[in-house]
Amino acid sequence: MNKQNNKLIINGDVFVPLLSEEQIQKRVKELGEQISKDYKGKVPVFIGVLNGAFIFMSDLIKNIDIECEIDFFKLSSYGDSKISSGKVKLLKELNCDVNGRDIIIVEDIVDTGLSIKYIEELFSKHTPNSMRVVSLLVKPESLKYDVKIDYIGFKIPSQFVIGYGLDYQQKYRNLSSIYVLSE
Numbered sequence: 507m508n509k510q511n512n513k514l515i516i517n518g519d520v521f522v523p524l525l526s527e528e529q530i531q532k533r534v535k536e537l538g539e540q541i542s543k544d545y546k547g548k549v550p551v552f553i554g555v556l557n558g559a560f561i562f563m564s565d566l567i568k569n570i571d572i573e574c575e576i577d578f579f580k581l582s583s584y585g586d587s588k589i590s591s592g593k594v595k596l597l598k599e600l601n602c603d604v605n606g607r608d609i610i611i612v613e614d615i616v617d618t619g620l621s622i623k624y625i626e627e628l629f630s631k632h633t634p635n636s637m638r639v640v641s642l643l644v645k646p647e648s649l650k651y652d653v654k655i656d657y658i659g660f661k662i663p664s665q666f667v668i669g670y671g672l673d674y675q676q677k678y679r680n681l682s683s684i685y686v687l688s689e
């Protein structure tokens with residue numbers, strides 16, 4: 507990775523800053539406060555979608571001031587490419603019992619909506635009391651499936667982004683801000 511004037515150059519691709527660490531932290535705090543208010547008196551289970559959502563999940567629950575539980579499952583859709591494969595595989599199952607619980611799915615990014623559709627179908631076999639979705643990022647122009655995202659951090663253009671949990675060929679998840687592939 508080569509850094510030049512705030513730009514990242516990776517394998518000849520140029521990535522430019524999209525969301526700063528400050529912007530992300532401010533918005534995550536607001537989302538945490540809103541969710542804490544909406545779930546007052548309940549004990550929701552936050553279910554993070556690995557790998558991408560691990561940093562967002564960690565920052566989000568630090569901003570939740572009601573009792574809550576967490577779990578993760580793992581999906582794969584992009585593989586090592588910059589374009590969705592159009593297929594989703596379940597790579598790690600949940601460990602907790604979601605029946606009768608208020609569950610909040612925590613996603614890093616919603617692109618076509620395929621992963622959320624897959625998750626909705628997965629949970630249709632269970633009987634949670636309620637299910638909502640929070641996604642840090644949504645690409646509204648890429649949506650191909652009719653999915654409801656209850657809490658959205660930022661709406662972004664339909665371009666490939668990295669950082670804050672989001673990878674490029676499994677790397678760059680450790681960047682604390684988000685960069686977009688410049689066209």
Ligand code: 5GP
Nearest residue numbers: 558616617618619620621665666667672673
């Ligand atoms: P969807 O199923 O909505 O098409 O895509 C959701 C998943 O694709 C995300 O959880 C993420 O793993 C991956 N994804 C979608 N857009 C991007 C992107 O711009 N950058 C990266 N790194 N991953 C993305």
